[in-house]
Amino acid sequence: MAFLMEAGRLTAVERATWTVDGARMENSAEHSWHLALFAMTLSDEAPEGVSIDRVIRMLLLHDLVEIDSGDLPFFADGAEDSAAQAAAETRAADRIFGLLPPDQGAAFRALWDEFEANETLDARFAKALDRFQPPNLNLATGGGSWTTYNVDAEMVRRRVGTRISNGAPSLWAWLSPRIARFFTKD
Amino acid sequence: MAFLMEAGRLTAVERATWTVDGARMENSAEHSWHLALFAMTLSDEAPEGVSIDRVIRMLLLHDLVEIDSGDLPFFADGAEDSAAQAAAETRAADRIFGLLPPDQGAAFRALWDEFEANETLDARFAKALDRFQPPNLNLATGGGSWTTYNVDAEMVRRRVGTRISNGAPSLWAWLSPRIARFFTKD
């Protein structure tokens, strides 16, 4: 129960993305739920060989480290390769998964490590969804975090498109013309 | 995408339970995430034959109907058997799952109907977790919704304990002495 109550603190980690109704910033707990629902709903877009149930589990715990390290908005300065952020996340993983019985802690940690490494089919699909959800919220809220960070189409393609097309090519094919249309509109 | 963006509105549905840090009321999106993590973490407490992956999927979508019908706190007056609430939830399920392609809509709806019917092993474990999480948040926040609704130990046993012991007997065995201790303390 120590782990599950500590995990509940993810509700206090604010993200740079707006909720779909534009009412406030999304937090990492509800973001994790939304992503798991994306995985469940978009299972037909997963490349051959992906286990949706493993992807869902990966997404449920992918952001727990943010309880200690916070969410680093990926358009923020230095977000692309911050060694300090990576070190903070590793310490957070040690502490948070360390609250579990050893066997279970190791299993959860392995799933998180796999997500972070972004090499297996499951991790690449999970990571693609983690990049696919925010643009959809941004499109629904008239720009959202793109406006906050003064992002252009090329930056979205580079930071977001690369990851999405790596894990879920058909989702990027669906999304990219919508993004292009948004950025040429003004 | 219509379904997934509509689903995002679950972040605006406020529950009667406090978040674990006592900062604000929990919403149904983060509650659904927390429950799915409970299922993943407490899999050893599931009775023989339960499929945790099905339970997780059930929990991810169990509250979507609240986008239309709202959350009815289960200690509120008339919450025990409100036909009006049940009718509103059925209409909500028709509309929300109706946003999906027909096959997928039917599959998600069947999972929600199974959860509501509370008959299969998977549904009973899922429903038990839905009743098990709030008391743990209440214990962590010094009373939480029990204080709001002026609830006593007998009422918790009747409204919460029955469902938990029906789907996850070992979790009720763990929780009930903790609840008893809380209510005799004052």
Ligand SMILES: [Ca+2]
């Ligand atoms: Ca993230």
